[in-house]
Amino acid sequence: MDETISIVLFSGTDDKLNAAAVLAAGAAALGRPVKIFLQYWALDAFRADRIEADHGLAPEAGEAGRVAVEAAKKAGQAHWAATLRMAKELGEVDIQACSASLEILKIKKEDLDPLVDGVEGVAAFYINAGEGQIIFI
Amino acid sequence: MSNLDIKVRVDASGLSCPMPILKAAQAMKSIQTGELVEIVATDPGSVKDFDAWAKSTGNALVEQDANAGKFRFVLRHK
Numbered sequence A: 001m002d003e004t005i006s007i008v009l010f011s012g013t014d015d016k017l018n019a020a021a022v023l024a025a026g027a028a029a030l031g032r033p034v035k036i037f038l039q040y041w042a043l044d045a046f047r048a049d050r051i052e053a054d055h056g057l058a059p060e061a062g063e064a065g066r067v068a069v070e071a072a073k074k075a076g077q078a079h080w081a082a083t084l085r086m087a088k089e090l091g092e093v094d095i096q097a098c099s100a101s102l103e104i105l106k107i108k109k110e111d112l113d114p115l116v117d118g119v120e121g122v123a124a125f126y127i128n129a130g131e132g133q134i135i136f137i
Numbered sequence B: 001m002s003n004l005d006i007k008v009r010v011d012a013s014g015l016s017c018p019m020p021i022l023k024a025a026q027a028m029k030s031i032q033t034g035e036l037v038e039i040v041a042t043d044p045g046s047v048k049d050f051d052a053w054a055k056s057t058g059n060a061l062v063e064q065d066a067n068a069g070k071f072r073f074v075l076r077h078k
Helices: A014-029 A040-045 A059-074 A080-090 A099-104 A122-129 B019-029 B046-057
Strands: A005-009 A034-038 A093-098 A118-120 A133-136 B006-012 B036-041 B060-067 B070-076
Touching: A005 A014, A005 A122, A014 A034, A014 A040, A014 A059, A014 A080, A014 B019, A034 A122, A040 A093, A040 A099, A080 A093, A080 B019, A093 A099, A093 A122, A099 A118, A118 A122, B006 B019, B019 B036, B019 B046, B019 B070, B046 B060, B046 B070
Parallel strands: A005 A034, A005 A133, A034 A093, A093 A118, B006 B036
Antiparallel strands: B036 B070, B060 B070
């Protein structure tokens, strides 16, 4: 199985980014090429100076969700950025910033964490996704 | 316990999915064809995960057992 998995990251909260990092890392461990396309708030979360900051949780988490996530963090659950770094070491994981989102949020490529490999538009994203599955988070 | 000649041992106890699989894949990269890696995990998803991972990557799952909430897997590098 070597089909490419493409993951579009839109949300910038830590729970969604963590879920996406788990999906990406699992695919990389199986030897499947992974393409990640960062849009809007997910892109904002990849700013080098605040990638490790608290990005909050999705609204559906609620107070009980926050307590559960905090407990998992204290128990040693890896940060999503660390999971992605490990996935990149293990397999073929390519992370691209959406050029339109960069412009809207006034972010420069240099402001982003080195996890981000480059900048591309939506046409390049679709061409690279090929016939493989696309996941949107 | 068996008398297998384990090359690398990985303790992934307490780590949640997908860390046990990632650590196994990492260990696999450090050994040669035919050599063995042993992973211990507590993640209840690891049983199905290691089965799927072995099938998909072609590395053989040569031993597997569960004891007091700990799952142990021995994989042979393809």
